[in-house]
Amino acid sequence: MILFFSGCGNSEFVASQLSAQTGDRLLRMDMTESNPSLELSSDEPLGIVCPVYSWAVPRIVEKYLDRLKVNQRPSYLYLACTCGDSVGNTVERFSKFVSALGWKLDFAYSFVMPETYVNLKPFKLDTSEGERRKIDNVRHRLPEVAQRILCREKAVEVVKGKLPWFNTYVTNALFYKLLITDKKFHVADECISCGLCERNCPLHNITMRDGHPHWGGNCTNCMSCYHRCPKNAIHFGSATLDKGQYFFGHLKPET
Numbered sequence: 001m002i003l004f005f006s007g008c009g010n011s012e013f014v015a016s017q018l019s020a021q022t023g024d025r026l027l028r029m030d031m032t033e034s035n036p037s038l039e040l041s042s043d044e045p046l047g048i049v050c051p052v053y054s055w056a057v058p059r060i061v062e063k064y065l066d067r068l069k070v071n072q073r074p075s076y077l078y079l080a081c082t083c084g085d086s087v088g089n090t091v092e093r094f095s096k097f098v099s100a101l102g103w104k105l106d107f108a109y110s111f112v113m114p115e116t117y118v119n120l121k122p123f124k125l126d127t128s129e130g131e132r133r134k135i136d137n138v139r140h141r142l143p144e145v146a147q148r149i150l151c152r153e154k155a156v157e158v159v160k161g162k163l164p165w166f167n168t169y170v171t172n173a174l175f176y177k178l179l180i181t182d183k184k185f186h187v188a189d190e191c192i193s194c195g196l197c198e199r200n201c202p203l204h205n206i207t208m209r210d211g212h213p214h215w216g217g218n219c220t221n222c223m224s225c226y227h228r229c230p231k232n233a234i235h236f237g238s239a240t241l242d243k244g245q246y247f248f249g250h251l252k253p254e255t
């Protein structure tokens with residue numbers, strides 16, 4: 001069984017590829033479910049696939065797993081996370097988190113995928129060429145990773161980056177306290193009231209009122225609304241005004 005969360009499609013791509021190549025079932029985490037449950041068969045592996053947010057597994061994913069009732073301890077547990085460049089001590093932190101659930105993390109792997117975080121001025125998307133290169137590289141690696149999962153390999157293979165402990169614990173705490181908010185989202189006149197943002201929000205946090213999106217305060221800044229808006233009409237303060245969009249499956253034309 002593969003459980004996944006994805007804002008902009010990178011993790012959904014990895015999850016669906018791993019599912020196709022391992023034969024494991026695929027299930028999107030429904031973040032609005034208050035009592036999710038899962039039936040695992042005795043030797044069925046459990047894979048968690050999600051993006052990395054501020055050098056850790058997103059808190060909404062941890063909260064979902066906390067609520068999740070599973071009939072038995074997974075016989076083999078793995079984390080496949082996607083990131084723009086590095087994951088810090090995501091695996092160490094997630095290992096501790098799952099041991100509090102009575103589980104044991106056996107395998108962890110990070111896939112470097114196109115960047116989606118644009119909410120602060122210096123943070124930019126990759127170039128179209130960079131996006132393509134990252135995706136090609138991941139496509140190339142997926143069969144090997146699927147094989148290692150099928151062999152129930154125990155290993156951790158991730159790109160930690162600089163200052164991993166500091167980023168996962170200190171930056172992450174500040175990030176959630178100061179930066180994760182939907183108060184800064186606003187919509188420009190280009191909005192055509194298509195409602196895609198409302199339909200795509202994985203937290204069902206957006207409602208259309210008078211033809212325009214309104215954010216309800218339960219946001220994890222996955223940026224699905226921003227990146228998937230067909231008119232690039234959604235913005236986060238002024239940080240996104242001069243930035244493009246990216247979501248998996250919608251690469252910009254080659255230049």
Ligand SMILES: Cc1cc2nc3c(=O)[nH]c(=O)nc-3n(C[C@H](O)[C@H](O)[C@H](O)COP(=O)(O)O)c2cc1C
Pocket residue numbers: 005006007008009010011012050051052053054055056082083084085086087113114115116117220221222223248
């Ligand atoms: C709120 C937020 C925080 C992020 N933090 C990190 C990070 O700490 N390190 C990193 O390499 N990428 C980071 N990224 C980039 C994403 O992890 C990366 O683009 C991921 O593949 C997006 O997955 P998705 O398309 O499934 O949502 C962040 C993106 C967002 C939206």
